[in-house]
Amino acid sequence: MAQADDGTGLPASLATAWGLRERPSRGPKPTLSLDRIVDEAVAIAAADGVEAVSMPRVAKALGVSTMSLYRYVGAKGELLILMQEAATPPAPVLDPAASWRASMERWAREQRKIFYANLWLLRIPLTGPPATPRQVEWMECGLSALADTGLAEEAKLSVLMLVGGYVRNEAAVMSSIDAAIRESGRTPDEHLREYARTLSVLTTPERHPGVTRVLDSGVLQGADGEDDEFEFGLACVLDGVAALIERGGGS
Amino acid sequence: MAQADDGTGLPASLATAWGLRERPSRGPKPTLSLDRIVDEAVAIAAADGVEAVSMPRVAKALGVSTMSLYRYVGAKGELLILMQEAATPPAPVLDPAASWRASMERWAREQRKIFYANLWLLRIPLTGPPATPRQVEWMECGLSALADTGLAEEAKLSVLMLVGGYVRNEAAVMSSIDAAIRESGRTPDEHLREYARTLSVLTTPERHPGVTRVLDSGVLQGADGEDDEFEFGLACVLDGVAALIERGGGS
DNA sequence: CAGTAATGCGTAAGCCATACGCAGAAGCCG
C-alpha cells in the first residue's frame, strides 16, 4: 500500500536524496540515470532559470520522452530537491583551532559562494526545515563552529538560522535582481541607475526625506562593492553573536 | 507604440500601484474594479495559498469570465504585486523621541506581524528592489528610525536590509512550514516531532555529533516560544547594529 | 525456457496564462 518501504517513513524525495532506494535488477537496462537527469535539469536552470525547467524540456534535452522521467523521479518537486542537493557541495572541514568567529565567517562565505554560483537556487521556494544530506551536513558544520562557545543548543540553532538566513537573504535579493535583469535585457549598472531614477520620480523630499537623502548621497549610482556590503552585514551579525556569547549564552 | 504614457517609464504594474493610471470615461461602465479583483485574489491566497490564485479561479469567484480580468490587470504578475501592496498596511508613525533601537524593534515587529497575518506573502518570489508605494513607505520609516544614528546613508541601507532580511527570513521559514503542514494535514506539533524523528533516523552520533547533541537536548520537542526565538535573533542583530553605531558608523 | 517485473513511451485529461477579435454599450461632437 504505502510507498516503497525504505524502513523510515520518509517522503520519497528524501529517501532518494539519502540514497536509501536501490534500483531493482529485474527489467530492461535503464537508458538514463537519476544523475544524468538531475545534471541536465541543473544545466537548464543555470542557463535559463528554474522556471525554464519543465519535464518536457529536460526530457527533450536528454533525447527521451517526457514520461520516461517519471520512472526515475516521483514528481517534479522531487527533481527540484535533487537539483538543490546536486548543486550543494560538501560542507567544508573547519579548522578546529580557529575561533568560532573565523569559522562562522568561513561557513557564511562558502555558502554565499554556492548561492552566487547557482543563483537559480534561490528561486526555488523553501519546502521545509533542512532534511537533505547536504543540508544536514552544513548544519553539522555550523554547529561544530559553535561547539566551544558555551551557547545552549537552542541558541546555537538560532544563531545558525540567523547567519544562514542573512546569507540566504542577501543572495536572494541578488538573485531576484539577476532574474529581473535577465528578463529586461539591461546591464546590472543600467538596472541600478534605472531603479534610482524610478525612486526619484516617485518620491518627494517632503514625504520621503530619508529616501531623498539616500538618493542624494549617490549610493545608488554604482553597483560596486557587493562584497563589501555583504561583509559589512556579516560583521554586524557576528558582532551581535559575539555580544551574546560574552553575555554567557541564552539559558 | 510604448505602453500607456504615464510620464514616467515605469512598468505598468508599478504605475497601477502608484495610482498613476486613470480609467478612461468613454465606454460602458466597468462591472468590476481593480480593488474587488485584488481583494478576491487575496482572499483566495489566504484560504488556499498563492499557488491557488489563478485567473480562472479569481474570475469565477467574482462571477465574471476569465478574460475580463485582463481589462484591469496587464498580467498575472501584476496582480501578485497588487496583492502584496494590498496586504501591506501603512508603515507606523514612529515616536521621534524614541531611541533608534526601540524604533527599529517596532519596525521589525510590525513587519513580522504583517507576514504572520499573511503567510502567503512569503511564497511570492521577490521581483526586485522595493519600488511600490508601501514598500517605499516602510523603507522611509526604517530610515527615519536610523536618522539620528550618525550612520552613513549606505550603512543605513545595509542595516535596513539586514534587519528586514532577518524578519523576512524568519517568517519565510514559518511560511514554508505552514505550507508543508497544510499539505500534509498534520498539526504543527506533530510536524516538528516528525521532523525530529526523521533527523534522528538519518543522522549518526559519529558523523553528526552536533546534530545529535541538539536532538538529545530536546529542543525540537515543543513548538513553543516562536516569539522568544524571534526576539532572540532580533536582539542579536540589533546588538550588532549597536556595535556598529558606537564604532562610529561605516565610512 | 517460461514467467515476471521493470522499462520506455504514447495518449490523454485537466490544469494554466494569455493573444485576438467581435458585439454591444456609453460618452462626445457636430
Add this chain to the structure above:
DNA sequence: CGGCTTCTGCGTATGGCTTACGCATTACTG
C-alpha cells in the same frame, strides 16, 4: 439628436504545463 469613437465583457483558441494510465517490449530469475 445622430453618428463616431472608444471601451467593455467575453468566446474562442493556442500552446504551455504536470501527471495518471496502459501497452508492448525487454531482461533477469527460477
